[in-house]
Amino acid sequence: MSEPTVPASVFKARCLALLDEVATTHRSLVVTKHGVPVARVVPIEHSTLGSGSVTLLADDDSDYFTAGTFDEDSWDADR
Numbered sequence: 001m002s003e004p005t006v007p008a009s010v011f012k013a014r015c016l017a018l019l020d021e022v023a024t025t026h027r028s029l030v031v032t033k034h035g036v037p038v039a040r041v042v043p044i045e046h047s048t049l050g051s052g053s054v055t056l057l058a059d060d061d062s063d064y065f066t067a068g069t070f071d072e073d074s075w076d077a078d079r
Helices: 006-027 062-066
Strands: 005-007 029-033 036-041
Touching: 005 006, 006 029, 006 036
Parallel strands: 005 029
Antiparallel strands: 029 036
């Protein structure tokens, strides 16, 4: 059985509902741009949550959000 697909523009508009669907159905979802698969949203298995570790690679990541590197308002899923 193939995975369901959704265009990036629809994913952007319905993101939270689609994430809930993935979590509820435990089925992956493929996001496409112009018909080409670009990402896969996969459900997380609850048994793996909190079982890993994280390594901090930078002393401070606050510059990432304050230096204009990431501008949430200009993000466009269809680019």
